[in-house]
Structure formats: structure tokens, C-alpha cells
Amino acid sequence: MAYPVTIKDYLFESRLFMQRSIQALVFAALLIAALVGRLIYLQVVAHEHFITLSDDNRIKILPLPPNRGLIFDRNGLILADNLPSYRLEITPEQVRDMQGTLERLAQLVNIRDVDRKRFDNLRARTPAFKPVPLRFHLSDEEVARFAIDRHKFPGVDIVAGLSRHYPHGPLGAHALGYVGRVDERDLQRIDASNYSGTTHIGKVGIERTYEDVLHGKVGFSQVETNAEGRVLRTLVRTPPVPGENLYLTLDAELQNVAEQAFGDNAGAVVVIDPNNGDVLAFVSQPTYDPNLFVNGIDTDTYHALNTDPQRPLFNRALRGQYPPGSTIKPFVGLGGLEQGITSPQAHTYCPGFYQLPGKDRKYRDWKRTGHGTVDLGSAIAESCDVYFYDLALSMGIDRLHEFLSQFGFGASTGIDISGELGGLLPSRDWKRGARSEPWFPGETLITGIGQGFVLTTPVQLASATATLARYGHRLKPHIVASTQKYDDPELTPLAVETLLAIPVVDRHHWSEVIDAMREVVHGKRGTARKIGLDIEYDIAGKTGTAQVFGLKEEEKYDADKLAKKLHDHSLFIAFAPVDSPAVAIAIVVEHGGSGSAVAAPIARTILDKFLEKSAS
Amino acid sequence: MSTLLDGSREDASRRDWQHILHIDAALLFGLLALSGLGLFVLYSAAGQEQPVLLRQLIRLAVAFGGMALVAQLRPQWLQRWTPWIYGLGLLLLAAVLLVGDIGKGAQRWLDFGFVRFQPSEMMKLAVPMMVAWYLSDQRLPPGGARVSVAGALIIVPVLLIARQPDLGTALLIGSAGFFALFLAGLSWRLLAGLVLAGAGAAPVLWHFMHDYQRQRVITFLNPEQDPLGTGYHIIQSKIAIGSGGVFGKGWLNGTQAHLEFLPERSTDFIFAVLGEEFGLVGILAVLAMYTVIIVRSVYIATQAQDTYGRLLGGSLAMTFFIYLIVNTGMVTGLLPVVGLPLPLISYGGTSMVTLMAGFGMLMSIHTHRKLLPT
Numbered sequence: 003m004a005y006p007v008t009i010k011d012y013l014f015e016s017r018l019f020m021q022r023s024i025q026a027l028v029f030a031a032l033l034i035a036a037l038v039g040r041l042i043y044l045q046v047v048a049h050e051h052f053i054t055l056s057d058d059n060r061i062k063i064l065p066l067p068p069n070r071g072l073i074f075d076r077n078g079l080i081l082a083d084n085l086p087s088y089r090l091e092i093t094p095e096q097v098r099d100m101q102g103t104l105e106r107l108a109q110l111v112n113i114r115d116v117d118r119k120r121f122d123n124l125r126a127r128t129p130a131f132k133p134v135p136l137r138f139h140l141s142d143e144e145v146a147r148f149a150i151d152r153h154k155f156p157g158v159d160i161v162a163g164l165s166r167h168y169p170h171g172p173l174g175a176h177a178l179g180y181v182g183r184v185d186e187r188d189l190q191r192i193d194a195s196n197y198s199g200t201t202h203i204g205k206v207g208i209e210r211t212y213e214d215v216l217h218g219k220v221g222f223s224q225v226e227t228n229a230e231g232r233v234l235r236t237l238v239r240t241p242p243v244p245g246e247n248l249y250l251t252l253d254a255e256l257q258n259v260a261e262q263a264f265g266d267n268a269g270a271v272v273v274i275d276p277n278n279g280d281v282l283a284f285v286s287q288p289t290y291d292p293n294l295f296v297n298g299i300d301t302d303t304y305h306a307l308n309t310d311p312q313r314p315l316f317n318r319a320l321r322g323q324y325p326p327g328s329t330i331k332p333f334v335g336l337g338g339l340e341q342g343i344t345s346p347q348a349h350t351y352c353p354g355f356y357q358l359p360g361k362d363r364k365y366r367d368w369k370r371t372g373h374g375t376v377d378l379g380s381a382i383a384e385s386c387d388v389y390f391y392d393l394a395l396s397m398g399i400d401r402l403h404e405f406l407s408q409f410g411f412g413a414s415t416g417i418d419i420s421g422e423l424g425g426l427l428p429s430r431d432w433k434r435g436a437r438s439e440p441w442f443p444g445e446t447l448i449t450g451i452g453q454g455f456v457l458t459t460p461v462q463l464a465s466a467t468a469t470l471a472r473y474g475h476r477l478k479p480h481i482v483a484s485t486q487k488y489d490d491p492e493l494t495p496l497a498v499e500t501l502l503a504i505p506v507v508d509r510h511h512w513s514e515v516i517d518a519m520r521e522v523v524h525g526k527r528g529t530a531r532k533i534g535l536d537i538e539y540d541i542a543g544k545t546g547t548a549q550v551f552g553l554k555e556e557e558k559y560d561a562d563k564l565a566k567k568l569h570d571h572s573l574f575i576a577f578a579p580v581d582s583p584a585v586a587i588a589i590v591v592e593h594g595g596s597g598s599a600v601a602a603p604i605a606r607t608i609l610d611k612f613l614e615k616s617a618s
Numbered sequence: 619m620s621t622l623l624d625g626s627r628e629d630a631s632r633r634d635w636q637h638i639l640h641i642d643a644a645l646l647f648g649l650l651a652l653s654g655l656g657l658f659v660l661y662s663a664a665g666q667e668q669p670v671l672l673r674q675l676i677r678l679a680v681a682f683g684g685m686a687l688v689a690q691l692r693p694q695w696l697q698r699w700t701p702w703i704y705g706l707g708l709l710l711l712a713a714v715l716l717v718g719d720i721g722k723g724a725q726r727w728l729d730f731g732f733v734r735f736q737p738s739e740m741m742k743l744a745v746p747m748m749v750a751w752y753l754s755d756q757r758l759p760p761g762g763a764r765v766s767v768a769g770a771l772i773i774v775p776v777l778l779i780a781r782q783p784d785l786g787t788a789l790l791i792g793s794a795g796f797f798a799l800f801l802a803g804l805s806w807r808l809l810a811g812l813v814l815a816g817a818g819a820a821p822v823l824w825h826f827m828h829d830y831q832r833q834r835v836i837t838f839l840n841p842e843q844d845p846l847g848t849g850y851h852i853i854q855s856k857i858a859i860g861s862g863g864v865f866g867k868g869w870l871n872g873t874q875a876h877l878e879f880l881p882e883r884s885t886d887f888i889f890a891v892l893g894e895e896f897g898l899v900g901i902l903a904v905l906a907m908y909t910v911i912i913v914r915s916v917y918i919a920t921q922a923q924d925t926y927g928r929l930l931g932g933s934l935a936m937t938f939f940i941y942l943i944v945n946t947g948m949v950t951g952l953l954p955v956v957g958l959p960l961p962l963i964s965y966g967g968t969s970m971v972t973l974m975a976g977f978g979m980l981m982s983i984h985t986h987r988k989l990l991p992t
Contacts, residue, residue: 015758019802022800026800026936027912027916030939030943033947037950041859041901044893045859049861049863052857053863055861056858059857226873228877228879229879
């Protein structure tokens with residue numbers, strides 16, 4: 003090999019190389035120092051932060067929803083329970099061909115159009131990684147069929163769970179209410195963390211009022227998952243606390259009798275035990291099947307329920323506001339006695355109409371020919387309007403309002419079913435505020451017979467009747483008697499609330515009125531004397547007929563000529579037995595006609611059943 | 619005293635076992651300790667699968683065997699064959715681009731029917747050899763003209779490999795050549811010029827980059843921008859290392875690795891497993907072993923008796939360091955993600971053989987020294 007002649011200074015080159023090697027090592031040392039600095043930052047300074055991130059990676063908190071409390075009637079009959087049910091869920095994110103998957107699924111399980119519609123609706127509102135239910139309550143056969151082919155359906159799962167179920171369907175639906183899937187509006191009124199695993203929430207009725215008690219407390223399970231999200235083990239488990247059971251004051255058998263007694267009529271009846279405020283029956287007819295709502299009602303059925311002229315979803319007992327008609331007369335009469343405006347012996351002559359002094363307008367009595375000379379007793383028994391026009395005028399609207407409001411007219415009773423309306427008891431102040439008009443004396447007259455502005459709800463009327471039966475001892479009506487913890491056989495009774503003890507001036511005034519109400523049923527000229535036949539106990543009652551359609555002065559009410567929706571409402575209030583009241587009742591039959599003809603016989607059926615039961 | 623082929627003599631007083639076997643005990647000990655510890659980390663990272671461990675053991679055995687073989691070759695022999703090896707390497711690289719197999723989306727392999735071969739691995743050794751060969755026949759430091767020629771000898775294979783594309787290997791080969799130049803005494807002014815030229819070339823380089831390479835740079839600058847995509851690697855490896863703390867979660871207890879949050883955990887990102895399970899203490903111990911190997915290698919280079927041996931040895935030592943710093947810098951989020959394994963610890967074979975052949979050359983340089991008159 004021919005090398006060019008160069009003079010190499012080995013010592014110099016060796017020293018140069020040594021120098022450069024040291025520089026290279028310094029360079030390396032600097033970079034390693036930077037690396038160590040980085041490691042100290044990651045592993046010492048920011049260690050806590052990365053520990054948190056690492057735990058967040060692997061530890062997931064899974065909510066364990068509590069089982070909802072059950073609802074029983076007063077005799078332990080189950081009204082709302084939880085049934086194990088299998089539902090079919092699809093996680094859209096994991097499904098490549100949704101259309102094809104649904105078509106193939108339809109060959110294994112029955113998928114109706116309504117299921118598809120509900121699925122599409124829910125899917126549009128759910129993030130793609132969350133499962134969306136397609137079918138509820140799969141049959142055992144469907145579960146088995148799907149299980150065999152499960153591997154062909156990635157993203158489709160059968161989930162076992164408990165589903166709310168109302169074994170008696172429509173029975174007591176307006177009292178019970180129902181649960182439905184938690185929606186946006188619900189989220190605003192609940193503690194979202196306690197509902198993190200819960201799919202359903204009480205929407206109306208007792209299910210809603212007692213949501214806190216029924217729901218229970220969510221539990222958690224801390225699990226370790228791998229990067230795919232598969233659960234590897236459970237680290238900590240905090241079990242959920244099941245909701246408490248509710249025992250109602252409602253008697254399902256009596257409830258059933260009351261509902262049947264209505265036939266095809268629309269209306270409401272509320273039965274209360276005057277001794278403790280227990281609601282024994284709570285009927286609003288027609289009713290509906292609450293099971294329809296649990297897993298989302300389909301649009302067609304909902305539309306049908308909503309547009310039904312009988313309005314089955316309308317809770318008449320709680321929210322129906324009706325003129326009380328003549329059922330208010332015992333209270334007005336009692337007011338006249340207690341306030342010293344009239345006496346049991348005071349007479350009024352009834353010519354069939356009444357005129358204010360100096361005015362031409364005639365205020366008609368329902369009996370055109372008039373009742374002749376009446377006192378308080380016969381005026382109540384025969385339901386003479388003229389007597390009460392006169393008495394109301396003597397009392398004046400202020401005293402009338404003061405006295406009637408003590409019975410709870412015009413205000414919510416506070417019953418433990420949500421959504422109650424308060425009715426209306428008019429006064430001068432109210433009229434100035436609502437109508438910007440002064441009070442006219444004529445309005446006092448018609449208030450005295452329960453017409454005009456005055457409106458009551460059936461539950462309000464029943465509560466007032468119970469208060470009258472108890473000589474002014476007013477209790478808050480309630481439908482839940484006691485609660486029961488899941489692990490405790492003992493029942494915890496809920497307190498009975500006394501709302502007011504109406505000051506009694508003279509107990510004789512009260513017994514005068516009650517005697518008169520007894521005459522309504524048992525007297526020879528009582529308006530409800532038909533139901534007093536063949537009876538083994540005595541009833542104090544009062545019929546009422548509330549005008550829906552204002553007649554002109556000289557016009558005659560002729561049911562045949564009027565459309566059904568303009569027919570009068572038929573009302574009846576009663577309590578029995580008269581001397582030791584065990585039950586108070588208020589009933590409204592919409593467009594039923596006169597109280598004596600329609601409402602009173604239904605009441606008799608219910609009272610018979612109740613007293614027969616309590617006797618045995 | 620025996621007379622060697624070139625007429626020099628070996629020092630009889632140094633004829634201990636190291637010189638008979640041509641093995642450097644200090645280097646061997648460091649390499650064995652590091653790869654032994656690496657097996658523990660790999661066993662955990664690979665989900666405690668013994669077949670994986672066995673395959674890695676076989677690879678290590680082959681690599682250490684290769685090292686011992688290369689150590690038997692005289693430096694003078696290596697020097698003589700250097701241009702031929704380099705030339706063959708270039709030819710094969712060109713062949714790869716024309717007819718190479720595609721594996722993992724990049725054209726890196728030559729298939730000879732009985733064996734698949736990655737010419738870029740060969741260039742990891744051929745380039746520093748060639749630069750050392752070229753610079754060693756004239757006096758140092760090299761002037762501008764010689765630096766330019768050496769630069770060309772480096773840049774041609776680097777560009778060919780970057781084209782495959784294999785950025786990591788191109789980077790390693792580039793730095794191997796660079797360190798040979800630097801150790802030869804490359805003047806600081808030329809060095810500054812190179813740096814400036816590099817900065818000026820960055821936009822041009824960006825232009826020639828593949829999309830995934832650009833994405834890696836973007837991800838490096840802001841990993842959180844794409845936490846589920848390309849940024850995921852860096853985020854998860856930072857979590858693994860950071861959550862390890864000072865003492866680590868313990869061997870086989872790393873949740874990031876075992877629950878599969880950390881990708882590439884037995885290959886390029888195995889350093890994160892080390893950090894998670896053994897903590898800062900474990901990492902410092904491993905870094906200490908690397909330091910021992912690097913310092914010993916540089917020492918061997920300084921003790922070499924000719925320019926070729928010095929430059930080749932020093933360049934191999936510094937390339938090993940670059941290997942280490944690029945991988946750890948990537949895993950700790952200091953550098954962009956460049957697909958380079960952690961030397962001697964990551965699972966994988968080809969590069970390990972090359973790496974150990976380099977250490978064989980260092981041992982050869984150290985154990986074939988001639989007795990010089992003092």
C-alpha cells in the first residue's frame with residue numbers, strides 16, 4: 003500500500019484525541035445530567051400527579067344502584083314491586099353495521115316497531131359508548147335463543163336487572179304514580195351522585211313524593227381495569243342501601259270496589275278515616291296502567307291516552323277543581339250558628355227564588371215551586387237554596403270566607419301525593435287582586451250555595467267532611483302509614499299531623515248540622531233518601547249538583563237538550579256511622595247530573611263495603 | 619515473545635487470559651450485568667412469559683458470541699478491509715431501496731432466501747470504520763477538504779437509510795460518523811458551521827419527511843394535543859415513570875405495564891417499565907452501569923495505539939451513548955419519538971448483534987496492542 007508521505011506527530015495526535023474524548027464525555031455527562039433532572043422532576047417533584055393519573059387509568063368506580071323499596075297497601079298486599087327482568091342493550095360504538103345487526107336480532111327476539119322507535123329516540127340522546135336498551139322483559143326463550151348466538155353480535159348484551167312492576171295494573175294508579183327513566187329535568191332536582199347507577203325515578207304520585215325514601219343509597223365498587231376497560235378485580239366494595247318499603251293507608255280491596263262503582267263515569271272519590279287522616283281509597287276515574295310508563299311509553303299509546311276525551315291521565319282527586327255546589331251548605335250553616343247569625347229555630351220562607359233588596363234579579367232555587375217555610379235542618383235535608391242565599395247574605399263574604407277557610411277550603415290539604423291543587427275560596431282581597439273588581443253582594447249569595455267562584459278538589463272536600471265529623475279536629479290526610487327498612491321487620495309509623503283544631507263555640511251547633519245531614523239520607527224528604535233504604539247503619543251526607551253551564555235567569559235545565567260535557571257535576575259528601583264516624587267520603591261524578599241520582603249511590607256502595615269489612 | 623504478521627511483537631508480560639481470549643474483563647462485566655438486569659425488566663414487561671425470556675436469552679448468547687468472534691479480528695485486518703465493507707454496505711443499501719422487502723411499513727430488509735438481512739445495521743459499524751480509515755492516513759486535525767469528504771462518506775448512507783425510512787438508525791449512523799470527525803479534532807469553527815448548516819437544513823428536511831415522521835415531531839412538541847393517538851405513547855410512559863417515584867412499585871407490580879396502558883413496553887418503551895417498577899433508584903443504578911460501559915469504552919479508545927483504533931473506538935463508544943440518550947430522552951418525553959430500542963435491555967435481536975460486534979471491535983483494539991518502545 004502506498005501511503006503519501008506525511009509526518010505524523012503521534013504525541014500531538016494522542017493529546018488531541020485525549021482532549022476531544024474528555025470533551026465528548028463532558029457532553030455526555032451534561033446530557034445524562036439533563037436526563038436525571040428530568041427523572042427527578044417526573045419521579046419526585048410531580049410524583050403525586052402521576053400516581054393520580056396512573057390510578058385514574060386503572061381504577062374505575064362502578065356505581066351499584068340500590069333496590070327500590072316496595073309499596074304495600076294497609077293489609078300488606080303488594081302494590082309496587084321489582085321483577086327480575088332481562089333487557090337487551092346495544093352499545094352503538096361497538097356495532098359496525100347497526101341496520102344489519104337489528105335485522106338479524108329481529109330473527110331471535112321479537113322487536114316491535116315501538117321498540118325500534120324508542121331505541122332510535124334513546125340512541126339519539128345517548129353518547130355512543132353507552133348502552134341503549136332495545137327490548138325489555140325478554141322471555142326465557144328469547145334469552146336462551148340469543149345466548150346461543152351471542153358471539154355473532156358484538157356490542158349487544160343481555161342485562162339482568164330489576165324492573166318496577168305494578169301487579170294490579172291500573173288499580174290505584176293515580177295514588178301510586180309510576181317510575182320512569184331518569185331524564186334531564188329529573189337530574190336538576192336530585193343528587194346526581196346518588197343516582198349514578200339508577201335508571202328510574204318516581205315521576206308522579208307516591209313514587210315521586212317518597213322518592214327519597216324509596217330510592218335508597220347508591221353503593222360503589224372500585225375495580226381495577228386494564229387498558230381495554232375489562233374489569234380484572236374488585237378493590238373495594240361499598241354495598242348499596244336498599245330503599246325503604248312503604249305501607250299505605252290505602253285498602254286495595256276498598257279501592258277496587260270504589261273504582262268499579264264508577265262504571266264508565268269520570269270522576270273522583272276520596273275516602274278518609276276521620277280518626278287519623280288515613281286515606282282509605284283514592285280514586286280518579288278513568289285510570290291507566292302505570293306499567294306502560296316504566297320503560298318508556300310508545301308515542302302512539304301516549305298520544306291515545308293524552309287525547310282521550312275522558313282524560314285518564316288527569317288526577318281528578320288531587321287536581322280536579324269543581325264547584326262544591328250544595329255540599330258546602332252544612333259548612334255555611336254551621337258558620338251561621340257558630341257566628342251567632344242564625345239559630346236552629348230561625349225560619350225562612352222559600353218561594354222558589356230570592357231577590358236582593360231593591361234589585362229585580364231573581365236568584366232561583368233548584369225547586370221552582372219553593373220549599374215553603376224552612377229552618378236550618380230542613381234547609382240542609384232538602385237542600386233549599388233560598389235559605390242559604392239569605393244566610394250567606396247575613397254573614398257577608400268576609401265571615402263566610404273566614405269560617406270556611408278553617409275547614410281547608412281554598413288551600414291544599416298537604417296530602418303526601420305530589421301535584422295537589424288548592425281550589426279557590428273567594429274573598430274581597432282575592433277578587434281585587436285577581437279581577438281588579440270590588441265584591442258584589444250577589445256573589446255572596448251564590449258562594450253560599452257553592453257556586454260562582456268557589457272551587458274545591460275531592461281530597462279537600464273529603465278532608466273537610468272528616469273535620470266536620472270530628473267536630474273541628476282537622477287532621478292532615480295522608481296515604482303512607484309507615485316505612486320499613488330493608489333489613490328490619492319493624493314498621494316505623496309516620497306521624498299523623500293535626501292541622502288545626504277549629505275553636506268550637508257550641509257542640510250543639512255541630513250536632514244540629516250533623517243531624518240535618520243524617521236527615522239527608524234517612525229523612526222522609528232528604529235529597530239522598532233513596533240510599534237510606536235497606537241500611538243497617540246511619541249516614542250523615544249531603545248531595546251537591548254543580549253547574550258547569552251557566553243558565554240564564556228564565557232558562558230551565560234540561561239534560562236532554564244539553565251536550566254531556568255541559569251536564570252538571572254530581573257530588574256527594576258523607577260520613578258514617580253518624581255517632582262514631584269511621585269513614586268520611588267525598589265523591590264527584592263529572593257531568594253525572596244531580597248528586598242524589600248518581601254520586602250518592604256510588605257512595606253507598608263504598609260505605610257498605612267499608613263497614614262490612616270493618617265489622618268482620 | 620511472538621512476532622506478529624506486521625513484524626511487531628506482543629507484550630509477553632500482558633499475556634494474561636484477557637489477552638489470550640481478546641476479551642476486556644471490565645467491559646464484559648458491565649455488559650453482562652446490564653443485560654442480566656435487562657432480563658428481569660423484560661420478564662416483567664413481557665407479562666412474565668418465559669418463551670419471550672428464552673428467545674431473548676438466545677439472542678444475547680448469539681450477540682455475546684458474535685462479540686467474542688469480532689474481538690479475535692486484528693484491528694489492522696479491520697482497517698484493511700474497511701473500504702470494501704463500506705462499499706459493499708452502500709451497494710446493499712441501494713439494493714434495499716430498489717428490491718427490498720417491506721416490513722412494518724418501511725423498506726429495510728434484503729431477502730437472500732435463507733436469511734433476511736438489514737444492510738443499515740451493517741452501516742452502523744461500516745460508517746465509523748470508514749471515517750476512521752479515511753482520516754487516519756493523514757495528520758490530524760483534518761482540514762476543510764478532508765472534512766468535506768468525510769462528511770460525504772457519512773451523509774450518503776444516512777440519506778439512503780432515512781429514505782427507507784428509518785430515522786432512528788440514520789440518526790445513529792450520522793452521530794457515529796460525526797463523533798469520529800469530532801474526536802479527530804474537527805475545528806470548532808467548522809463544527810459551528812455544521813450546526814448552522816443543520817439549522818438551515820431543518821425546513822428542507824421537514825419537507826422531505828414522511829407524514830408519520832412529521833407527526834412525531836408535532837407530538838413531541840405537544841403530546842396532550844392528541845392523547846389517544848400518537849401522543850398516547852409519551853403520556854402513558856411519563857405516567858409510568860412518574861408514578862414509580864423514588865423506589866418504584868416493585869418488580870412485577872407496575873400497573874401501567876401489566877394492565878397494558880403502556881404501549882411497546884417490552885421493546886422501545888421498556889425504560890418506562892424500569893422506571894415504574896424500580897423507581898429513580900433503579901434507573902440511577904442502570905444509568906451507572908451504562909456510564910461504566912461508556913467510560914471504559916472511551917478509555918479503551920484513548921489507550922489505542924493508532925489513529926484508526928482511537929477514532930473507531932471513540933466513535934463506537936459515543937454511538938452507544940447516543941443510543942442510550944435518544945431512547946431514554948424519548949421515553950421521558952425530552953426528545954421526539956424515534957424508534958430506537960434501549961440497548962441491551964429492549965426485546966429484539968438484529969441491532970443487539972451489531973451493537974455487540976461493536977464492543978467486539980473495542981475489545982479487539984484493546985487486546986491487540988503492540989509493545990512500543992518507551
